Amino acid sequence: MNISGLYAIAGSYRNDKPVERMVEAAIKGGASIIQLREKNTSAKQYIERATRVKAITDRYGVPLIIDDRADIALASGATGVHLGQNDLPIEFARQILGSSAVIGISVQTPQQAIMAQRQGADYIGAGPVFPTISKDDAEPPIGIADLYDICHAVTIPVIAIGGIYSYNATEVMGAGAAGIAVISAIFNARDIAAATAELIQAMRRNT
Incomplete structure (x- = not known):
């Protein structure tokens, strides 16, 4: 499976819009991967929403x-x-989901990225690259230089995340990222599809 492009992270944190509508709008705008993230819901509700x-x-x-739950x-x-780094280890997630499942893991350093690749991750989520308002317990920003080092430490795709908008997406892609993962940049927008398309255009300016 090709892990690249715009990776949209959706959840029920926007109470004014059903998550299904947000996801469909992002896909119509060009999102190539959807992640469902639900931090404060029961397993039953999570499964139903998923x-x-x-x-x-x-x-x-x-x-x-x-997100998180194999x-x-x-x-x-x-x-x-x-x-995440403190979630179920990759090898156990692989046992649960099987060899054909796609497994990604968040990293902040090249060393973590190299270890994740050795353990069988299919892709890396690197960040936060910039300060972010979408995650209360986010690690300190790694910046473009560290993102570059992570991207060039592994051969699996690296998806950059954290504080990425249309004005800095080109710089992120220039560091070697295969794609970007976003929440606020599209799901806080009035027109989700248009915001998604704008971000994708910004990403492509580097190619």
Whole structure:
């Protein structure tokens, strides 16, 4: 599976818009991967929401990645799971989901990226690159220089995340990222599809 382009991270943190509508708008704008992130919900609610979102992503042929929870990914039939450094180890997530699942992991250093690749990760989520308002417990920003080092330390795709908008997306892609992951830049916009398309145009200015 090609892990690249715009990776949209959706969740129920926007109460004025159903997550299914947000996901569909992002896909219409050109998002190539959807991640569902639910931090404050029950497993039952998470599975139900993941199943509804998967119906949307399946309709458009877009992969769905579940944040943190390999069990939710398995139960919902999602494409894979994205793990944090303190989540279930990659080898156990692989046992749960199987060899064909896509498994990504967040890193902040080249050393973590190299270890993740050795352990069988399919892609890296590197960041936060810049300060972010979307995650209360975010690590300090790594900056463009460290992002460059991470991108060039591994051969698997690196998706940059954290404080990325249309005005700095070109710089991020220039560091060697295969794509960018965003929340606020598109889901806080009045027109999600238009904001997604604008970001994709900014990413392509580097190519």
